[in-house]
Structure formats: structure tokens, C-alpha cells
Amino acid sequence: MSADPIPLEDVLVTERENWQDGPPHELFKAMRAGCPVHWTDKITEYPDEAGFWSVTLADDIHTVSRDWETYSSERGGITLLTNAVMPLELIQAMFIGMDPPKHDRLKALFQRGFTPKRIAEHEQAIRDITERVLDRLEGRETADLTTDVAQPVVARVIGSFMGIPPEDDEIWANLMNTTLGAGDPDLNPEGTETVMQRDVPEIFERCRKLIAERRENPTDDLTSVLVHAEIDGQKLEEHEIVMGFFLLMAAGNDSTKSTYCSAMRAIMEDDEQRRKLLDDMSLVPSAVEEALRMFPAFAHFRRTATKDTVLNGQPIKEGDKVAMWYVSSNRDESRYEDPDHFDVTRNPEHQAFGAGGRHFCLGTALARLELRILIEETLKRFPDIRIDGTPRFVESPFINQLKTLPVRLQG
Numbered sequence: 168m169s170a171d172p173i174p175l176e177d178v179l180v181t182e183r184e185n186w187q188d189g190p191p192h193e194l195f196k197a198m199r200a201g202c203p204v205h206w207t208d209k210i211t212e213y214p215d216e217a218g219f220w221s222v223t224l225a226d227d228i229h230t231v232s233r234d235w236e237t238y239s240s241e242r243g244g245i246t247l248l249t250n251a252v253m254p255l256e257l258i259q260a261m262f263i264g265m266d267p268p269k270h271d272r273l274k275a276l277f278q279r280g281f282t283p284k285r286i287a288e289h290e291q292a293i294r295d296i297t298e299r300v301l302d303r304l305e306g307r308e309t310a311d312l313t314t315d316v317a318q319p320v321v322a323r324v325i326g327s328f329m330g331i332p333p334e335d336d337e338i339w340a341n342l343m344n345t346t347l348g349a350g351d352p353d354l355n356p357e358g359t360e361t362v363m364q365r366d367v368p369e370i371f372e373r374c375r376k377l378i379a380e381r382r383e384n385p386t387d388d389l390t391s392v393l394v395h396a397e398i399d400g401q402k403l404e405e406h407e408i409v410m411g412f413f414l415l416m417a418a419g420n421d422s423t424k425s426t427y428c429s430a431m432r433a434i435m436e437d438d439e440q441r442r443k444l445l446d447d448m449s450l451v452p453s454a455v456e457e458a459l460r461m462f463p464a465f466a467h468f469r470r471t472a473t474k475d476t477v478l479n480g481q482p483i484k485e486g487d488k489v490a491m492w493y494v495s496s497n498r499d500e501s502r503y504e505d506p507d508h509f510d511v512t513r514n515p516e517h518q519a520f521g522a523g524g525r526h527f528c529l530g531t532a533l534a535r536l537e538l539r540i541l542i543e544e545t546l547k548r549f550p551d552i553r554i555d556g557t558p559r560f561v562e563s564p565f566i567n568q569l570k571t572l573p574v575r576l577q578g
């Protein structure tokens with residue numbers, strides 16, 4: 168970005184050209200230094216969507232994230248696109264798109280099942296799933312870690328939590344990919360509208376069937392929790408159940424997949440870091456935290472100001488969109504030495520799961536366990552694994568994910 172002739176104030180952060188090869192880290196670095204709360208005037212691709220504030224420093228994101236009364240998740244949705252991919256009323260039907268008190272009541276239904284202790288009970292099952300997927304690579308010379316490893320593992324893990332039959336994993340994973348990566352030309356060659364017209368209705372249709380089954384026969388899966396949940400004596404409406412299901416599926420699928428692939432890429436690109444891990448596998452949990460820091464699966468989440476306010480000296484008006492750029496705060500120079508360096512011994516704190524507050528990720532324990540097992544098992548089985556081709560990013564200012572990671576398995 169140093170060669171960029173555009174003055175920082177005129178930069179439009181989410182323009183396509185900035186996201187061709189992953190997040191624009193140089194741009195965010197310049198924003199942190201020169202304009203940490205930055206205004207983008209428009210989103211050219213979506214002329215009906217208003218401009219937005221970008222918050223790029225870790226301390227400021229912490230402030231926004233903890234103050235739900237000033238920065239609402241409900242009022243305008245949770246990504247910079249209020250209505251363009253999914254209607255706002257559907258986003259508001261997920262607890263990630265709600266404010267307290269309803270948010271807190273719904274989230275509480277799930278929290279018991281996601282504690283580190285409860286999640287640890289799934290370790291063997293997750294290891295078995297991972298081993299079975301890696302078994303399929305035996306005898307092959309090359310593979311794509313996104314589609315051959317990450318996708319089938321994370322889809323089966325969250326699928327088993329949700330009560331989805333294994334034969335439907337691929338269908339669900341594809342639906343999640345197209346809705347979350349809506350703007351990407353490979354994932355959606357027919358454009359964003361098809362997501363609204365084809366994929367969202369398919370999600371509803373498939374979900375309705377599952378819901379009907381669970382109404383008849385409750386099980387101990389998370390779909391049953393949603394179907395039978397009562398908030399203030401009232402059952403959830405059907406669209407709330409569907410969107411609760413969608414939230415858990417989407418959050419569980421793409422995020423872990425993204426972080427695993429980015430972590431493996433970084434490990435394969437740096438022989439010294441790979442050697443450290445192979446010599447001492449007890450470093451894997453630290454490598455997981457470092458991967459979460461450097462490659463947060465969600466580039467941003469968004470809030471909407473509920474009143475006129477001031478953030479780090481910058482006045483913000485009621486109704487303004489406010490983006491918390493985790494891809495920036497996780498490389499904030501005031502928190503990290505040499506922030507662009509992947510160091511498996513760093514074991515950092517970070518904001519990949521959010522910056523505290525009401526919406527802090529529900530799935531941290533599950534994500535950490537899956538990532539640890541995936542990295543351990545991949546490295547044990549293929550210690551000399553190498554990148555074999557050009558990894559490509561999903562073109563999206565929201566999901567920070569490789570869509571291809573071609574590898575040579577035996578070095």
C-alpha cells in the first residue's frame with residue numbers, strides 16, 4: 168500500500184481490489200498509524216449500502232465490543248452489508264444479531280454444552296473423524312487441504328453436534344460456503360442474488376424437515392435444544408429456530424476450516440516453525456493461538472451506533488455502521504512485537520474470537536480442540552507436507568479463508 172497514491176481519508180476499505188489476495192494488511196497498518204477510526208464513504212458493489220467506520224486498534228475494538236448499549240448488534244446486523252446478502256430480519260433472528268436481554272437468554276441455552284470440560288469429552292470422537300479423513304489420503308501424492316481435509320472434518324464435527332446425517336455434510340458445507348462467501352466469483356459464479364433466491368430458501372427447506380423430525384422425536388442434539396427452547400414461556404418461532412441452526416452451522420463450519428488452513432500454510436512456509444512443532448508437539452496449542460491471532464477467520468464484525476458518541480476522539484453519529492477489524496487489531500503494534508511474524512512459541516492473547524463482551528464466541532473450546540487435533544494429526548501423518556501450487560483466498564472482506572491450499576503430501 169505504500170505505493171498507493173490514494174490519501175488514507177479517501178480509501179474505500181472494502182473495495183474488491185483490496186481483497187484479491189487476502190486482507191489488505193499494509194492498508195490496515197497505515198490506518199492504525201494514521202487514522203485508527205477511519206471513514207469509508209461507500210461500498211461501490213452495493214450502492215444501497217451506507218458507508219462505515221473502521222476501527223483498527225485493539226483497545227478501541229475492546230471498547231466497542233464491551234459497550235452493547237452504544238454499539239448494537241441488533242439494529243443493523245453484524246456485517247457491513249445490512250441487507251444485501253440476507254434480509255436484516257433473518258440476521259436479527261440469530262442470537263449473534265440480537266442485543267440483551269433476548270441475546271443472553273438464548274445464548275445461555277447453549278453455553279453449558281460448550282464449556283471446555285464438556286467439549287473435552289468429544290476429543291476421541293474428533294480424533295477418530297480426523298483420522299478417517301486423513302486415511303482417505305493414503306497412497307495419494309497431492310491433495311487440497313481445504314476440500315480434502317478441513318471441510319470434511321469440520322462439517323462432520325458440527326454436523327454431529329447438530330444431528331445431521333453424515334451423507335448430508337457436503338450439501339450443508341456447500342450452502343454455508345455460498346452464503347458466507349457470497350461475493351466470491353468461484354463460490355457464487357451466478358452472483359450474490361442467487362444466494363438470496365436459491366440458497367437461503369434451500370437452507371429453510373432442509374431445516375424445516377429437521378425441525379419437524381425433532382418435534383416428533385427429541386434427541387440430545389443442538390437442533391432439539393432450539394426446537395424445544397422456551398424464552399419467557401414462549402417457544403421460538405420457526406424462522407428463529409432455522410436461523411439459530413444456521414448460526415451454529417455457519418460459525419462451526421467455516422471458521423475452524425479457515426484457521427486450520429491458514430495455520431498449515433504458515434507452518435509449511437516456514438521450516439524453522441515446522442521443525443519446532445515436530446520436535447515438540449506440546450507447542451501445538453500455542454501455534455493454534457498464534458494462527459488465530461494472525462489469521463482470524465472473520466475479518467470483521469459490525470455494530471451500529473445507538474446514539475451519537477465519540478471513539479478515540481472521533482465523533483460517531485447515531486445509526487452509523489462501525490466495523491471491528493480483527494484482522495487489524497490482532498497485528499496491533501502496541502500489543503505485539505513483530506506482528507507479521509508467525510511464531511509458534513508466542514502463545515498470544517488475541518481478538519479472533521471477539522474482544523470480550525456479550526457476543527464473545529460460543530465455540531472457543533470446540534474450535535481450539537478441533538484445531539489442535541487437526542494440526543497434530545496432519546503433521547504426525549505428513550511431516551514433510553509441502554505447498555504445491557498457489558493457495559487462493561475467498562474474495563471477501565468478511566471471511567478470511569483460503570479456498571484452495573494445494574499440497575504435496577510426502578514432501
Ligand code: HEM
Pocket residue numbers: 232240245262263264274414415416418419420422423426463464465468469518519520521522525526527528529530531533534
Ligand atoms: C476458529 C474458529 C472460530 C472463530 C475464529 C470464531 C470467531 C467468532 C467471533 C469473532 C465471534 C464474535 C462476533 C462478534 O463479536 O460479534 C463469534 C461468535 C460466535 N461463535 Fe465463533 N468462532 C469460531 C468457532 C466457532 C465454533 C466451532 C462454534 C460452534 C458452534 C462457534 C459459534 C459461535 C457463536 C454461536 C457465536 C455467537 C455468539 C454470540 O453472539 O453471543 N464459533 N465467533
